[in-house]
Structure formats: structure tokens, C-alpha cells
Amino acid sequence: MRQDARENRERILAAAEQVFGTRGETGSTEEVARLAGVGIATVFRHFPTKEALIEAALVRHFVGLLDRARAAATATDPYAALATLIHEMIERGASKLTLASMLGDDAPPAVVAASTELKSAVNTALHRAQAAGSVRPDVGVEELYLLIRGLAQTTAATPVPAAVLDSAVEVILAGFATR
Amino acid sequence: MRQDARENRERILAAAEQVFGTRGETGSTEEVARLAGVGIATVFRHFPTKEALIEAALVRHFVGLLDRARAAATATDPYAALATLIHEMIERGASKLTLASMLGDDAPPAVVAASTELKSAVNTALHRAQAAGSVRPDVGVEELYLLIRGLAQTTAATPVPAAVLDSAVEVILAGFATR
DNA sequence: ACCGTAGCGGAGTCCCCACTTCGGTTAAAG
């Protein structure tokens, strides 16, 4: 694979994340190509279909978040680690969930694998915070995921002031904390 | 206006809410017409454009919720009223927010008016619960709205088990409650 | 029961977007 081709591939993925993350399904491949500074054909040469492009951007995102989740699962202060992980997942994952919803019913194996791995790491981080006694034990990773997804999706759809978002995250953390 | 025309208009609105609420922007007017049991032309006679149809369904939804919010704003137990209001807004408003996101940047006056009125009523309900001392005073209606929107939007996009959703709502309520 | 007309449905039209084709361009090996 040639040098410029690899650079283009990366630029296309970044552009796809931005376009589809904000515009949703309305975004067109032409818009992605323009933002990436390449022609439409180049996009389709790297990714045979629009769905494949979204899928690749999605996997890239999951892998990026996985590092953070692993770090949170091995931190010395489980509660603080969980708090920062939630923050990061909401901020960085805003556009990701829009992408995921675009894939709809069919779930490509690569995406499922990356998603499962990430969820497992988040689950570990949550359990460690619960074992430390700082998070109430009657909630699971499903509730946490639901709330994270909700905030991420909403902030992706419409811009939200940072202060309000932070405050909302703080409310969620207060809801998870032991009394 | 003739009787059958009015019935058709109502059926079309209900169908639009279902189709666009679940499928999102992917839903087509043809699908709405089929579900409503009418022809495509009938849909466009009642609502000159797809956007107008979404707008009408949206206003209908806001007005329906407004009643509930007003009830919550005058209840004797402000905290319990707020809790049920949150539940109702999430359950009933799931598809509504999908519709709202479809309108995008431009905000038709009728929708803005209905939305503002609803938000004001929710704000009143929140303030009453804060005045009663059952909700912490350092959060506003913006945070509440953000969390409600998040959960509603997520449950609209992908089906969520009722138990998980209830538990997540309970976490939010715990986050809002005074310690 | 009759008739005028509002209302209806299906067959088009137009446009947008995912995807393809082909001639020019450039990175890298000899």
C-alpha cells in the first residue's frame, strides 16, 4: 500500500466520523470526500460501500475508547477512574453512536467484537468501583451504558453548553454513588 | 372540512409518528401512507411537505405532554409528581425527539411555541420540588431536559428492556434528590 | 334518491445520492 493512499484512508475516516457524526444519515459520501480533500472515487476505492465506511469509522472509534476503558479498569482510584471514563465516553463517543444507529439492524462482526470488548472493560471498571464501596451495588453496566448513550447521542444531535453537560454527568455520578 | 378527511388526517399523524419515530429519517412518506391506509396524494394534500407533516406530529405530541406537565406543576407531592412526569416524558416522548431531530436547524414557530410552553411547565414542576426540599437546588431544567432527552432518544433508536430503563430513571432521580 | 363537489388513489416527474468508468497523475523501483 502506497504512502499517500494510507494518508488518504486516514483522512477519509476522520471526515466520515465528522460528517456522519453530526449530520447523521443525511450526510453524503460526496460531502465526506470534499471534507477529506479527495474525489468521490477515492472514497469508494478504499471502502466498497457507504456502510463499510461507517463500519470502519466505528471500529476505529471503539478501539480508541478501549484503551481508556482498560486504563480505568486498572486505576488505583476506581471511582475517580469511572468518572473520567464516563466523561470521555460521552465526549469522544458522541458521533460514534450516531454512526452505530446508522448501521441499523445488521451488525458486522468486526463492530460487534470491538463493541463487546469495550463493554466488558467498562463492566470491569464499574465492578471495581462497586467493590471499593463507592458505587451502589444494585446497578449494572446496562444502566450505565444507557445513560452514557443517551447523553452522547443528545450532545451529538444538538450542541449542548459544556457547563450543562458537565452538570448532567455530575448528576448521573451522584445517582450512582452510594448514599 | 369533511368527516372522512378529518379521520384520515388523524390516522396520517398517528402513522407518521410511528414510522418516523422508529425509522428516523429513513422512513418514507409512502410508508406512512401505507400504514395509514391512504394514498400518497392524500398525505400531501393534508400536509404540503414532509417537513410540515413532521411538524404537525410534533406539535400534537407537545400539546399532549403539556397536560401532564401542568398536572405535575400543581400536584400536592412535588417530588412524586416530578418523578412520574419524568417517566411519562421519556416513555411518551421517545419518538417525539426523533421527529424533532429531523427538523434540524430551522424551527417552525408553532413547534417552538409548543416546546417553550412545555419546558416552562416542566421548569415550574422542578422548582416546586426544589422549594419542597426534595430536589437539590444546584440543578436547573436544562440538566433535567438533557437527561430526559438522552434517555428518550436512546430508547427510541433501539429497544431497551423496561427493567433497565426504569432502573436508569431511578438513578437519575437519585442524582437529583437531596442527600 | 339525486347531484355537486370535496376528497381520493395511482401513475407519472424530477432530483439527489450511492456507486462506476476512464483518462490523467504521481510515487517508488531499477
Added chain:
DNA sequence: CTTTAACCGAAGTGGGGACTCCGCTACGGT
């Protein structure tokens, strides 16, 4: 420097969906 093959961009192509036209239906007042 030359060659060559991988890569690129612009101009198509096909399908789907928003929206319109016109002959027909049936509601409802008399």
C-alpha cells in the same frame, strides 16, 4: 531518468423517494 502500476478526479448511471396530475369515488345537503 525512465518506467510502470497504483492511485486519483470528474463525468456519468441507476434507483429510490419527495412531490404532482387527472380521472374516479362517495360524502352529505336537499
